[in-house]
Amino acid sequence: MRTQITELFGLNVYTDKAVYVGSVDDVVIDVDAKKIDSLAVGNLNPEIGEIKGYKGLQIPFRIIKNISDIVLIRHVAGVFKSPQEKE
Numbered sequence: 001m002r003t004q005i006t007e008l009f010g011l012n013v014y015t016d017k018a019v020y021v022g023s024v025d026d027v028v029i030d031v032d033a034k035k036i037d038s039l040a041v042g043n044l045n046p047e048i049g050e051i052k053g054y055k056g057l058q059i060p061f062r063i064i065k066n067i068s069d070i071v072l073i074r075h076v077a078g079v080f081k082s083p084q085e086k087e
Contacts, residue, residue, distance in 0.1 A: 005027050009026070011070055012070045013039070013073060015075035016065060016074060017075040021073070022042055022043045022045060023041065025043075025056060028040060028058060038060050040058055041056055041057045041058070042056040044057065059071075063076065
């Protein structure tokens, strides 16, 4: 996964179970380790789970599966509701 950091801004974030999470607002960098620590995601999908009251999430870089036209992350059970779980 090699890309320019500025190309990440505005990308939509989805889980690998096709659940829309939000869009990339910012990138958190660990300067000492010279690597991306997490993605700050805003414009959150209100239906993804118990995140009411939050304006954003930090998605750890370790759960990112792919970055292309979208950011694909691992679906974390208990955090993101899958389409089957919606009422």
